[in-house]
Amino acid sequence: MRIHSRLIALATIGVAACALLTTPALASSTATPAPSSVSGYLVVNSAPVDSTSPSLAFGTVTCPPTSTGVAREPLNGGVTSASHSLLVSVNTSCPDGNQWVGGLNNRSGAPTTFTVWAVCAIPGSGYTQADTETGIPPPKER
Numbered sequence: 020m021r022i023h024s025r026l027i028a029l030a031t032i033g034v035a036a037c038a039l040l041t042t043p044a045l046a047s048s049t050a051t052p053a054p055s056s057v058s059g060y061l062v063v064n065s066a067p068v069d070s071t072s073p074s075l076a077f078g079t080v081t082c083p084p085t086s087t088g089v090a091r092e093p094l095n096g097g098v099t100s101a102s103h104s105l106l107v108s109v110n111t112s113c114p115d116g117n118q119w120v121g122g123l124n125n126r127s128g129a130p131t132t133f134t135v136w137a138v139c140a141i142p143g144s145g146y147t148q149a150d151t152e153t154g155i156p157p158p159k160e161r
Contacts, residue, residue: 061091061139067101067132070125075110077122082139089141093119096137107131 061083068078078098082091096119098109104127111122112135119137 059140060094063137063139065121065135067134068121068123069130069132070107070123071130072125072127074125075122076125076133077111077120078133078135079115079118079120080135080137082117082119082137085141090117091139092117092142093137094140096135097121098123098133098135100131100133102127102129102131102133104129104131 063080063082065078065080068076070076080096082093084090093114096112096114098112098121100107100109100123102125106125106127108124109121110124111120113120114137117139119135121133121135123131123133125131
């Protein structure tokens with residue numbers, strides 16, 4: 020239940036932050052199969068992304084196709100920071116095609132790293148990614 024609540028919270032942050040999406044830096048990824056009770060799903064993680072201070076850094080992780088070439092799409096995703104500072108925060112977490120994009124604000128005064136992760140699956144019939152406007156102004160307008 021704790022992990023489920025975290026996924027819902029990260030998805031909510033992701034929807035709100037997608038309005039702030041900019042061009043992400045690419046990162047390599049590793050894949051971890053989901054538990055056997057869930058078929059067709061795959062959790063992928065980016066390589067660690069460096070974030071100096073002060074900065075806004077971006078990373079991505081790509082959903083790989085199946086061994087037979089069938090495309091997977093991100094159903095959910097998020098950003099995990101190595102920092103415990105309150106001055107480090109997630110700026111962006113949202114899907115972009117077959118990738119999940121994550122951004123991190125770092126105002127802590129110290130460098131850190133973060134990873135971007137996604138839950139990938141073969142889209143079912145009728146699956147679409149919906150883009151919505153959140154009304155959240157860019158950081159410099161707040």
